[in-house]
Amino acid sequence: EPEVTQTPSHQVTQMGQEVILRCxxxxxxxxxxxxxxxxxxxxxxxxxxxxxxxxxxSEIFDDQFSVERPDGSNFTLKIRSTKLEDSAMYxxxxxxxxxxxxxxxxxxxxxxxxx
Amino acid sequence: xxxxxxxxxxxxVQEGDSAVIKCTYSDSASNYFPWYxxxxxxxxxxxxxxxxNVGEKKxxxxxxxxxxxxxxxxxxxTETQPEDSAVYFxxxxxxxxxxxxxxxxxxxxxx
Numbered sequence: 001e002p003e004v005t006q007t008p009s010h011q012v013t014q015m016g017q018e019v020i021l022r023c024x025x026x027x028x029x030x031x032x033x034x035x036x037x038x039x040x041x042x043x044x045x046x047x048x049x050x051x052x053x054x055x056x057x058s059e060i061f062d063d064q065f066s067v068e069r070p071d072g073s074n075f076t077l078k079i080r081s082t083k084l085e086d087s088a089m090y091x092x093x094x095x096x097x098x099x100x101x102x103x104x105x106x107x108x109x110x111x112x113x114x115x
Numbered sequence: 116x117x118x119x120x121x122x123x124x125x126x127x128v129q130e131g132d133s134a135v136i137k138c139t140y141s142d143s144a145s146n147y148f149p150w151y152x153x154x155x156x157x158x159x160x161x162x163x164x165x166x167x168n169v170g171e172k173k174x175x176x177x178x179x180x181x182x183x184x185x186x187x188x189x190x191x192x193t194e195t196q197p198e199d200s201a202v203y204f205x206x207x208x209x210x211x212x213x214x215x216x217x218x219x220x221x222x223x224x225x226x
Contacts (some may be wrong), residue, residue, distance in 0.1 A: 007205055031212055042218040043151075043159060043204060060203075091158060095212065102212035103149065104159040 002026040003109035006092050012113045013082055021110045023092030031102055033093040034067065034073045036060070037109075043091065049075065050097075051109045082114045116204050117142040121135045121217025129225050133194050136220045138205035139187040145207040146182060148188045149214060161201075163190070195224045 005024045005073045012017050034046040047057040047067055054067065071086050073096075079086055089109045095102040118141040128134050135183075138150075148166040151159035164189065165172045165179045172179050181188040188207075192199055202221050206214035 035216075043216045045145075045213060045215065048213050056211055097212045102147065102208060102214070103161060103164065104214060106151075106160070108158050108182070 002105070004092055004094055004105050006090075006107035006110050007111055009108065010111045010113070011049030012115065015084060015114055016081050018050045019079045019082055019112060020088075020100070021074045021112070024073050024075070025075055025092065027073070029094035029105075031055075031095045031097045032069070033052055033095075033104065034077045035091045035093060035106075036088040037091065042108050045093055046077070046090075051093075079085075080114075084114050085115045087112055097114050116216040117145060117207055117209070119205060119215050119217040121205050121220060122124060123220060124218065125221045125223070127197050127223045127225065130197060132195055133203075134192045134199070134222055136190045136203055136205070136216050136222070137187060138174075138189070138207075139185075140207040140215075141186065142207070143183075143186065143211060144209040146210075147208050148179070149206050149208075150179060150190050151175075151204045151206065151216075153219075159204060162189075192222075193226065195222075195223050197226050200224045 007022045037043045039047040047061045048055045049066040064080045091109045093104040094103045121138045149164035152162045153159045179193045202219045204219045205217040209212040
């Protein structure tokens with residue numbers, strides 16, 4: 001079964017440092033997403049990406065965040081200057097977006113710890 | 116934007132009992148309602164979904180019902196087993212293809 005893969009699985013960084021989280025979505029999917037989940041809380045939408053551009057973003061996704069699809073397979077989330085409150089599990093997801101519904105497949109997540 | 120409310124936040128049942136988790140949504144344009152199961156430290160995984168043109172869908176011990184008029188949908192798990200213990204998230208999405216998640220229900224099934 002196709003999978004969404006994420007790297008790294010866990011990253012520890014100092015406050016103020018830049019972090020890049022990487023994702024390889026399922027190859028025939030067209031919609032890509034980043035969600036985050038603070039420990040014990042709900043899954044929160046950050047950003048969606050379609051047709052090589054951001055299609056929608058949440059209030060959380062401020063100027064410190066950016067996304068890129070640098071080649072045909074990778075989808076990255078960059079946090080420019082990390083804050084303590086950025087500590088969370090970051091999930092990448094992808095979907096085909098067909099038939100009026102979008103079934104998302106999630107990656108295993110990247111746990112970010114900001115010290 | 117869409118707002119999804121989910122109840123209860125915690126549900127404790129005995130093995131073999133049924134469990135029901137309820138969600139409401141705000142955007143009448145939402146037309147797709149997935150349910151995800153998240154085991155501790157793992158990714159959310161789709162367990163069942165329903166589209167707005169269907170009122171009920173069943174897959175073995177799990178079923179989902181949708182009431183479009185009232186804008187609520189529910190997950191039903193029958194004959195619960197300890198391995199059903201997890202956090203369950205409902206979600207709703209529409210034309211934007213962006214699921215909005217509920218806050219999650221921690222289901223505990225006691226042997």
